[in-house]
Amino acid sequence: MYVLSAIVSLTLLGLLLGLLLGIAAKYLKVESSPIVDELESLLPGSQCGQCGFPGCRPAAEALAEGKAAATICPPGGSSLAEQIATLLGLELDLSTVKEPELLVAKVSEATCTGCTRCFKVCPTDAIVGAPKQIHAVVADACIGCKKCVEVCPTECLQMHPIEVTLRNWRWNKPSTAGHAVC
Amino acid sequence: MLSFFSKPRIRGGVHAEEHKIVTSTQTIIRNFPLPQKLYIPLQQHVGKPAEPLIRVGDTILKGQLLAYSQGMISAPVHAPSSGTIVDVNDYPAPHPSALPIRMIVLETDGKDEWLPIKKIEDPFTLPPEDISLRVGAAGIVGLGGATFPTAVKLNMGRENNIDTLIINGAECEPYLSCDDRLMQEQAEQIIDGIRLMLHGMGTGKAIVAIEDNKPEAYQAMQLAAFNHQLIQVIQIPTRYPMGWDRQLIGYVTGREVPVGCRSSEVGVTIHNVGTAYAVHQAIRHGRPLVSRVITVSGGAISRPMNVEVPLGTLISEVFHFCQINIEQTARIIMGGPMMGDALPHSGLPTVKATSGLLALTANELKNTEEQPCIRCASCISVCPAGLRPLDMANNIRINQLDAAVDLGLKDCISCGCCSYICPSNIPLVQYFKYASGEVAARQQAQHKSEQTKRLIEARQARMERIAQQQYEEEQARLAAKAERERLKAEQEVSA
Numbered sequence: 001m002y003v004l005s006a007i008v009s010l011t012l013l014g015l016l017l018g019l020l021l022g023i024a025a026k027y028l029k030v031e032s033s034p035i036v037d038e039l040e041s042l043l044p045g046s047q048c049g050q051c052g053f054p055g056c057r058p059a060a061e062a063l064a065e066g067k068a069a070a071t072i073c074p075p076g077g078s079s080l081a082e083q084i085a086t087l088l089g090l091e092l093d094l095s096t097v098k099e100p101e102l103l104v105a106k107v108s109e110a111t112c113t114g115c116t117r118c119f120k121v122c123p124t125d126a127i128v129g130a131p132k133q134i135h136a137v138v139a140d141a142c143i144g145c146k147k148c149v150e151v152c153p154t155e156c157l158q159m160h161p162i163e164v165t166l167r168n169w170r171w172n173k174p175s176t177a178g179h180a181v182c
Numbered sequence: 183m184l185s186f187f188s189k190p191r192i193r194g195g196v197h198a199e200e201h202k203i204v205t206s207t208q209t210i211i212r213n214f215p216l217p218q219k220l221y222i223p224l225q226q227h228v229g230k231p232a233e234p235l236i237r238v239g240d241t242i243l244k245g246q247l248l249a250y251s252q253g254m255i256s257a258p259v260h261a262p263s264s265g266t267i268v269d270v271n272d273y274p275a276p277h278p279s280a281l282p283i284r285m286i287v288l289e290t291d292g293k294d295e296w297l298p299i300k301k302i303e304d305p306f307t308l309p310p311e312d313i314s315l316r317v318g319a320a321g322i323v324g325l326g327g328a329t330f331p332t333a334v335k336l337n338m339g340r341e342n343n344i345d346t347l348i349i350n351g352a353e354c355e356p357y358l359s360c361d362d363r364l365m366q367e368q369a370e371q372i373i374d375g376i377r378l379m380l381h382g383m384g385t386g387k388a389i390v391a392i393e394d395n396k397p398e399a400y401q402a403m404q405l406a407a408f409n410h411q412l413i414q415v416i417q418i419p420t421r422y423p424m425g426w427d428r429q430l431i432g433y434v435t436g437r438e439v440p441v442g443c444r445s446s447e448v449g450v451t452i453h454n455v456g457t458a459y460a461v462h463q464a465i466r467h468g469r470p471l472v473s474r475v476i477t478v479s480g481g482a483i484s485r486p487m488n489v490e491v492p493l494g495t496l497i498s499e500v501f502h503f504c505q506i507n508i509e510q511t512a513r514i515i516m517g518g519p520m521m522g523d524a525l526p527h528s529g530l531p532t533v534k535a536t537s538g539l540l541a542l543t544a545n546e547l548k549n550t551e552e553q554p555c556i557r558c559a560s561c562i563s564v565c566p567a568g569l570r571p572l573d574m575a576n577n578i579r580i581n582q583l584d585a586a587v588d589l590g591l592k593d594c595i596s597c598g599c600c601s602y603i604c605p606s607n608i609p610l611v612q613y614f615k616y617a618s619g620e621v622a623a624r625q626q627a628q629h630k631s632e633q634t635k636r637l638i639e640a641r642q643a644r645m646e647r648i649a650q651q652q653y654e655e656e657q658a659r660l661a662a663k664a665e666r667e668r669l670k671a672e673q674e675v676s677a
Contacts, residue, residue: 045635078581079624086584124637143634169279170619174609
């Protein structure tokens with residue numbers, strides 16, 4: 001008799017708690033982890049895939065789960081790595097991070113046929129032009145994703161390093177000839 | 183002991199070997215042979231570059247306007263001599279990178295003929311606004327090396343209730359003595375320039391601060407200022423960087439400029455003695471800024487001197503005149519040895535900012551063999567900004583720039599005292615220069631990534647709008663078709 005009442009009460013308790021949990025899961029559902037959203041807003045959002053994940057969202061999820069290092073995003077460079085590390089509270093040694101070489105697309109006027117394919121794929125609308133008109137790249141808006149280079153039928157779009165002028169010239173880091181940190 | 187408390191304290195600083203005596207005892211040489219070609223950069227000042235209004239082939243006179251100032255903070259450029267314009271193109275700039283900037287190339291005709299000048303009888307009857315306008319039109323910028331347009335500073339003086347004008351005669355950099363000589367030889371004119379500036383700014387008093395290693399200049403200036411109650415000439419201790427505006431304001435007035443504020447917020451403006459002389463020339467004689475006195479010195483120079491040179495003269499020609507010993511030259515520096523820029527070669531023009539040209543031998547350079555830090559804290563005691571250079575450098579070494587910014591990287595003035603004093607030859611100031619540039623680059627990158635996000639969102643919104651529009655058009659087309667078919671069916675039925 002005792003056994004039966006124990007079974008019944010425990011079953012009821014289990015069912016009740018299960019029901020409560022089921023209701024809670026439905027009404028108190030969190031759409032997604034807020035940290036993932038925050039991480040995603042830090043990432044460039046160009047879905048370039050250089051990190052090895054299919055896009056910035058999956059990369060942010062991997063970061064949140066601790067499966068990826070803060071230095072995951074090559075286009076973001078050490079500045080982004082620093083921001084991610086601050087957000088996640090990670091210790092970070094950036095001396096090994098390679099700064100991304102900044103590139104911009106450039107149209108060679110001689111071979112552009114005005115096919116309009118490039119500006120249809122440009123994620124930042126950095127290419128201007130019209131059918132059968134020579135296109136041009138707005139260098140300030142170009143993020144160097146190379147999508148236009150892939151679709152250009154005449155290979156007139158090529159990536160070039162950003163030209164160094166007096167405005168963007170910077171001092172080099174003094175070389176540390178292997179000395180211990182002071 | 184009492185004097186220790188009553189005297190304002192000077193924070194940090196170093197006293198480097200002066201090397202001034204070789205040039206400060208000779209009069210300024212004013213017969214520099216006119217170069218065949220002058221290379222005049224369109225940007226010799228802080229702000230926007232000037233816009234040229236001449237054409238290649240134009241014949242021009244000395245003092246004629248070549249390029250006009252653009253925007254609020256800018257300065258025009260005038261012809262340093264008479265001749266023909268032969269080119270307007272990109273040439274290497276007098277900058278450590280020697281990257282090209284736009285320059286006007288003037289082939290001189292040897293006549294050095296001035297543009298006819300209208301003189302004003304009594305400039306003190308002019309309204310103060312007129313003084314700033316004339317100073318601005320003469321292309322005068324801060325000649326201490328900062329090259330901030332002087333007219334803008336005079337205007338700020340009127341708008342911000344400045345009560346004290348400090349004239350910076352500290353010249354704290356080693357080797358340089360051009361301001362010292364100018365004060366000894368042109369004291370009357372400088373005092374006149376100061377009076378004109380006071381009139382232009384609507385300011386009550388001026389204090390000329392001269393380091394106590396220049397007694398002759400001090401005496402000359404005091405004599406010249408004797409009849410002018412508003413101008414006080416004082417001596418200040420010799421200690422680099424005494425000419426730094428905040429150090430000078432702190433010592434002379436006892437006021438401290440808060441971090442991130444301009445000196446005008448404590449009621450003080452600073453101008454250089456060379457600037458005061460240029461103001462005198464512009465207002466009294468109508469002459470724009472077309473030449474300046476440059477100290478040419480250093481161990482590899484056989485005839486060190488102060489020489490007045492037309493702006494745009496190639497550094498190589500100045501060095502040739504002063505008999506440079508090329509084999510011994512280990513480094514060419516524009517400006518002083520502490521804060522000046524090392525130049526890669528001498529085929530670069532002199533500009534308004536060129537206060538000195540140094541050709542140093544290997545013996546005069548600091549040993550750069552880096553040793554580990556011994557934590558002696560010398561860099562902390564000499565830092566005039568009160569920073570901790572060794573901690574900042576450690577953070578920068580492992581690229582943790584945010585941590586360096588937290589330690590006050592943005593308050594570093596790159597005076598070089600820390601690098602100078604470091605017994606282990608750690609390139610401290612070089613780290614801070616690198617990090618400041620990198621911080622600026624990162625800010626730009628962040629700004630760009632924000633802009634990129636905005637562009638991507640705008641594009642997505644547009645794509646959605648287009649898709650929505652297409653869908654609506656399709657729906658409308660289908661509805662119209664159905665309507666047509668219905669009408670057709672009705673007609674058939676009625677028929």
